[in-house]
Amino acid sequence: MVKQARAARTREALVRSAAEIFDRDGFSVASLTAISSLAGVSNGALHFHFASKAALADAVEEEALTRLLGVADAELPPGASRVQFLVDVTFGLTRALSSDVVLRAGFGLSGEACRHRRVDLYGRWYEWVEEAVRQAEAAGELRPEVSAQGVVTSVVAATVGFETLGARDASWLSGAAVNRFWSLLFPALVPADLLADLEAGGTGSLSR
Template sequence: MAKQERAVRTREALIRSAAETFHREGFAVASLTAISTRAGVSSGALHFHFASKAALAGAVEGAALDRLREITGEWPPDGTGCLQRLVDVTHGLARGLRDEVVLRSGFELSGDVAHVPGVDLREHWRGWVEGAMVRAGAAGELSPGVAPEDAVTAVVAATVGFEVLGARDAAWLAPRTVARFWELLLPRLALPDVLGTLRAAGSGSE
């Protein structure tokens, strides 16, 4: 059991080290030597767990996808509060991108031209936002004339933009930045009686 636990810890350390190295240097420049050194393990241990740099990138993407699924979570069974849930999840995503290197690197790998993503985090995010907007429309939360597909375009473009810009300047991922985006968009999206119940800063904000 102890040997298995060590193997799990080594694998997790390598995934985190790879995420940090990909984030700092980019996939093309990152070397397996730098990744193993940062993780504090031998090259042999790295190759025992991962056959190539591409395999390591795939593991980072997989771990990032697991984290994204944790952030998006399950929908309430009654189908209400869809727009507020969307707001809350975008705040959670921004917080994760700001504070968690594996999640951030997973998203960055989706846009790295030197790497063919095995898991496209940005596409998974788009799909979730699309589902959220369809639910909001079905729940009667959207203003008349708002096409869900247009709303999806606006939300995905903005949030992916925050992700890209936030790699260099964390202010793009700050709660206030996300809240200001929603303050601008929600009056266009939501019915007036729904709008009065929404919190652009997130439902958990003071």
């Protein structure tokens, strides 16, 4: 049991260190020596857990997916607005991207053209937004003339854009940036009689 616990801690340290190196240097430039050094383990210990850099990247992506689902699978409060819930989750995602290097590195790896992806974080996020918008449309929370698919496209494009730009300038992953996006979108998206009940700045724990 002691050996198993030690092995699990070593693996976690390697995944975390790999995420930091991938986030800083990118997959192509990142070296296994830098990753093992940051984790405080030998190259031999690294290879015991991961056969290659690609295997490490897969592990980072898989852990990032778990963290993405932890944000996206938050429970909708009873009677809550579906649109507000969508807003709050986008705040939760950008907040997590700002603070969680594993999640951030996972998205970065998903965008790397030089490697085969086992996990498609962008695709999973798209699917979540698509379902959230479908529920909002079914609940009558979108203007009749609004294209639900257009909303999905806008939200995914904006949030993925925040993630990409945030790699160079952290202000793109701020609550202010997300607030500006929703403030601009709300009038075109939501019936006038529902606008007063929505908060472009987010509500609840996801946006704080």
